[in-house]
Amino acid sequence: MAAVSATVGAARRRRFDPSGYLFLLPSLLAFCVFIVFPVAASFYLAFTRYDILTPPRFVGVQNYVFMFTGDPIFWKVLGNTIYYSVVQVPLNVVVALALATALNMRLRGVVIYRTLYFVPVVSSIIAVAIVWRWMYDADWGILNWLISFVGIPKQNWLFDPKLAMPSVIAMNVWKNMGYNMVLFLAGLQGIPDVYYEAAKIDGARGWHLFRHITLPLLSPVMLFVLVISVINSFQVFGAIYIMTKGGPLDATNVLVYHLYFKGFQDLQMGYAAALAWVLFAFLFVITIVQTRFARSWVHYGQ
Amino acid sequence: MASSAIAAERRAAASRGVRWGRVLPRVLAHAALAIGAVTMVIPFVWMVSTSLKTEDQVFVLPPLWIPTHPVWGNYARLFTEIPFARYIFNSAFVSISVMVGELVTSAISAFAFARLEFRGRDKIFAMYLATLMIPFHVRLIPIFLVMKFLGWLDTYYVLIIPQIFTVYGVFLMRQFFLNIPQELEDAARIDGCGNLRVLFNIILPLSGPVIATLAVFSFLNTWNDFLWPLIMTTSSNMRVIGVGLAQLQNEYFTLWTLLMAGSVLALLPTLIVFLIAQKYFVQGIAISGLKG
Numbered sequence: 001m002a003a004v005s006a007t008v009g010a011a012r013r014r015r016f017d018p019s020g021y022l023f024l025l026p027s028l029l030a031f032c033v034f035i036v037f038p039v040a041a042s043f044y045l046a047f048t049r050y051d052i053l054t055p056p057r058f059v060g061v062q063n064y065v066f067m068f069t070g071d072p073i074f075w076k077v078l079g080n081t082i083y084y085s086v087v088q089v090p091l092n093v094v095v096a097l098a099l100a101t102a103l104n105m106r107l108r109g110v111v112i113y114r115t116l117y118f119v120p121v122v123s124s125i126i127a128v129a130i131v132w133r134w135m136y137d138a139d140w141g142i143l144n145w146l147i148s149f150v151g152i153p154k155q156n157w158l159f160d161p162k163l164a165m166p167s168v169i170a171m172n173v174w175k176n177m178g179y180n181m182v183l184f185l186a187g188l189q190g191i192p193d194v195y196y197e198a199a200k201i202d203g204a205r206g207w208h209l210f211r212h213i214t215l216p217l218l219s220p221v222m223l224f225v226l227v228i229s230v231i232n233s234f235q236v237f238g239a240i241y242i243m244t245k246g247g248p249l250d251a252t253n254v255l256v257y258h259l260y261f262k263g264f265q266d267l268q269m270g271y272a273a274a275l276a277w278v279l280f281a282f283l284f285v286i287t288i289v290q291t292r293f294a295r296s297w298v299h300y301g302q
Numbered sequence: 303m304a305s306s307a308i309a310a311e312r313r314a315a316a317s318r319g320v321r322w323g324r325v326l327p328r329v330l331a332h333a334a335l336a337i338g339a340v341t342m343v344i345p346f347v348w349m350v351s352t353s354l355k356t357e358d359q360v361f362v363l364p365p366l367w368i369p370t371h372p373v374w375g376n377y378a379r380l381f382t383e384i385p386f387a388r389y390i391f392n393s394a395f396v397s398i399s400v401m402v403g404e405l406v407t408s409a410i411s412a413f414a415f416a417r418l419e420f421r422g423r424d425k426i427f428a429m430y431l432a433t434l435m436i437p438f439h440v441r442l443i444p445i446f447l448v449m450k451f452l453g454w455l456d457t458y459y460v461l462i463i464p465q466i467f468t469v470y471g472v473f474l475m476r477q478f479f480l481n482i483p484q485e486l487e488d489a490a491r492i493d494g495c496g497n498l499r500v501l502f503n504i505i506l507p508l509s510g511p512v513i514a515t516l517a518v519f520s521f522l523n524t525w526n527d528f529l530w531p532l533i534m535t536t537s538s539n540m541r542v543i544g545v546g547l548a549q550l551q552n553e554y555f556t557l558w559t560l561l562m563a564g565s566v567l568a569l570l571p572t573l574i575v576f577l578i579a580q581k582y583f584v585q586g587i588a589i590s591g592l593k594g
Contacts, residue, residue, distance in 0.1 A: 019497055020420030027411035028426070030467035035433050038441035038448070045443060052450075099338060102331035109335075115580060116339045119346070122576040122583070124526045126544040127565035130551055131349045134558050140361050142348060174341070179587065186588035206327070235437060238528045242548060256439060256529075264533055269443050276440040283437060 046274040051267045063274035073250050073258070080165065081254045085233040088169045092229060093222075096177040100184035101210070114185070118178040125175065125238035132171040133158065133243050161251040164244055168252055172239055176232070180225050187221030188214070219298040227290055231283055255279050346569075353377070353562035360558050376563035385538060386567065389546035394571070396461045396531075396542060397524040403466030404520045405513060412475030413501045417487065427476070430469045446533060460534040461542070465524060471516055474586070478512035479505055515586035518579040522572055543568045 046063055050056035067074050099117060103110050120128060135141050136157035144154045157167040195213050204212065215222075237256040240246060246253035246261070255275065263272025347367070352360060354372035380386040414420075415427050445464055446455075454460040482505060490504050506513070528544045535541060541549065547564045554560055576583060 017418045017420055017497070020414045020418035020423060023410050023414035023418065023497065024426065027407050027467055027472060030407065031430065031433075031469075033448075034445065034464050034467060035436075035441065035469075038444035039433070039436060041444035041447075042440050052447075099335065102335050105328060105331050107328060107332060107335070113335050113339055114584075115577070116342045118580075118584070119573065119576070120342065122522050122526075122572050124528075124544055124547075124565075124568045124572065126528055126547045127349075127568040128345065130547065130561050130565050131345045131352075134352065134562070135345060135348060137556075140363065140365075142344075142365050145363055145365060174345075182584050182587050231437070235439065238544075241528070241532075242551065259439060259442075260529070260533075263443055269447070273440075273443050276437070276442065280435075280437055280440050284435060287435070
């Protein structure tokens with residue numbers, strides 16, 4: 001008896017197990033090779049001019065200076081990225097929340113709806129971007145055919161500088177809202193019924209329940225959704241590559257597409273690395289601001 | 303008499319009101335969900351429909367939704383004129399390899415982080431998590447250069463090896479391992495099990511759900527990945543399906559029948575995996591979202 005409890009004690013104590021390092025070794029190695037080293041190297045490369053063919057040459061902050069003062073389209077690209085994010089994220093969140101709220105009413109067929117809404121999320125962006133390009137086709141696309149019934153004339157969706165970005169945004173809202181919907185639905189299902197019952201006794205109905213019970217209790221999920229959605233929106237690439245190639249007239253050229261083009265078409269590796277760091281800086285600042293600001297509207301705990 | 307009639311009428315009106323108050327939101331919700339569902343489905347229907355048409359059936363208005371004589375020739379062309387079989391094989395081989403690799407690396411390091419005690423453990427884990435803030439694009443160019451230096455560009459190595467370690471996988475598994483009761487492990491250790499046997503005989507058999515979740519995530523992410531294989535491969539033989547499809551678009555910009563057939567092929571495997579493993583996928587998102 002005493003012997004058994006002594007062994008249990010020994011198993012529990014286990015203060016220091018050097019074999020832990022052994023288990024960690026493979027991942028630590030990968031972590032250094034594929035994360036730590038590339039991040040450090042990228043930081044250095046951003047201060048060099050490097051075309052792969054000749055060795056990198058240290059040029060100080062020239063890449064950043066060129067970006068802010070010399071690159072003819074950098075500000076446009078940044079503006080496009082922000083435009084995309086500022087429109088896509090709220091649209092996506094509002095639609096996803098509305099769908100999740102509807103799905104949470106315990107209707108029949110919830111599983112089928114949830115599956116249908118989620119299918120685009122797991123679909124290849126290349127495949128769905130190509131079919132949307134076909135639907136947006138000016139002459140034979142079904143979108144122009146559909147809007148002709150309400151008397152709207154044909155639009156050249158992806159080749160009109162004003163319409164191209166909204167068209168890409170619509171496609172990406174369609175593709176990604178299922179992801180946020182699942183998050184919201186999980187959040188909604190985690191809100192205990194007693195809150196609603198208590199509020200109903202106090203006479204709250206419909207919109208008031210949503211505004212004063214659902215939204216506050218959902219706010220932690222909302223914060224997560226916003227942070228993730230903004231991060232993802234700043235990294236949009238596949239849809240742009242397939243649907244517009246950044247055009248027309250750079251109207252849909254965004255940060256990651258510009259980075260890809262500079263780095264892997266123009267072979268300006270140093271400059272592309274600098275662009276990546278600017279992307280990081282933006283996401284870092286936005287995320288910090290979001291989480292700081294969150295203290296005023298996110299309710300934690302019960 | 304009159305007053306009781308009015309009261310009865312009021313009661314009836316009230317109950318009607320209550321019933322409408324209950325039914326109307328549900329009807330509206332159903333209507334909204336149904337309209338949304340149709341919007342979700344149309345692009346896919348349109349994709350399949352176009353893929354089964356002949357060239358001259360494509361350019362007609364009003365559009366032909368159900369081709370009268372579905373032609374399978376578009377699919378046949380993908381396999382005869384274009385190496386689509388190779389693209390599909392590449393995608394499947396790479397996605398499955400990455401999935402297995404990621405499960406192994408994640409399980410081993412998550413075990414160390416969750417169940418073993420050693421100096422610096424939590425600091426190292428915090429360091430892992432901190433790097434989640436850095437977008438992958440920051441690392442893209444140096445990794446490309448390393449791969450080039452190793453001579454790995456345009457090989458399976460570049461598509462697989464750098465992808466099999468992810469902080470996300472370690473994180474997901476660690477969170478699950480933390481919740482496995484210590485008593486089970488203690489009992490095994492009393493019986494003389496070492497770390498490896500604890501991992502393989504105790505922890506992993508209890509981790510079915512998280513293994514399934516990470517497996518599905520990993521497979522779908524790799525299958526659908528685009529920027530990485532686009533940059534890292536150049537020859538037709540090494541193309542994964544996404545890159546092959548993008549290349550098909552570059553060559554046949556408006557040959558919609560062929561492009562749609564290719565898109566269907568790119569979607570089909572992910573759709574099947576998703577439908578089979580939907581539960582784990584949705585769970586995984588909910589878990590990483592609510593605990594993350």
